[in-house]
Amino acid sequence: MTTYVLIPGACHGGWYYDPISERLRAEGHEVHAVTLSTGRVNLDDHVAEVLDLVERHDLRDVVLVGHSYGGLVITCVADRVPERVATLVYVDAFVPRDGESAYDIVHGDWRRWYVEGAAGDGFGVAPLPIFDERATPHPLATLLQRARITGAVDRVADRRYLFMAEFPDSPLATTHERLRDDPTWHVESWPSGHNVLRDAPERFLEVLRSASRDKPGVGGAA
Numbered sequence: 001m002t003t004y005v006l007i008p009g010a011c012h013g014g015w016y017y018d019p020i021s022e023r024l025r026a027e028g029h030e031v032h033a034v035t036l037s038t039g040r041v042n043l044d045d046h047v048a049e050v051l052d053l054v055e056r057h058d059l060r061d062v063v064l065v066g067h068s069y070g071g072l073v074i075t076c077v078a079d080r081v082p083e084r085v086a087t088l089v090y091v092d093a094f095v096p097r098d099g100e101s102a103y104d105i106v107h108g109d110w111r112r113w114y115v116e117g118a119a120g121d122g123f124g125v126a127p128l129p130i131f132d133e134r135a136t137p138h139p140l141a142t143l144l145q146r147a148r149i150t151g152a153v154d155r156v157a158d159r160r161y162l163f164m165a166e167f168p169d170s171p172l173a174t175t176h177e178r179l180r181d182d183p184t185w186h187v188e189s190w191p192s193g194h195n196v197l198r199d200a201p202e203r204f205l206e207v208l209r210s211a212s213r214d215k216p217g218v219g220g221a222a
Contacts, residue, residue, distance in 0.1 A: 009068030
């Protein structure tokens, strides 16, 4: 049995992963699809929520997955408890370096969305029209706060980056360029849009299965 912790992107909840969570559970795996807090919270608060989940359930050898914004969270979590993480899977996601925020990494219209999207109350960034009808405002502070990374995250030997090449004006293209030739990462480019659960669910599921602790030869944390 493998333990998966799945972190969604901005404005989304654990429900985003329902199509694959149910299938992984049916195969006997433990799956925690997290809905992060909204309201007046920052990145540290989201990281603390996931750390609490990991420690409260004494989770070990975790396959920690982050989509989009979720990459910020899983990076910080793995940096705090690398000994509990076996694999990091970034799904068209942010991979912050120390002192970087989502706002620092994105550009142009994405920055405008963060600021103008929060104009209503100054706290929550309104979902884009293309998002699922269940989407909710995302806390602006989580996108502006800069990540504090000590480097301990590098102790997780199995790090995977899935880049969705058909995401127009992708704010993650620079992250893909930075990682694709790094021998410490396994990087793939897919002919998919950003919504991987819509565009490439079976391929994504196979990546998660390949990270299973039940399969021989899969590396864990260093």
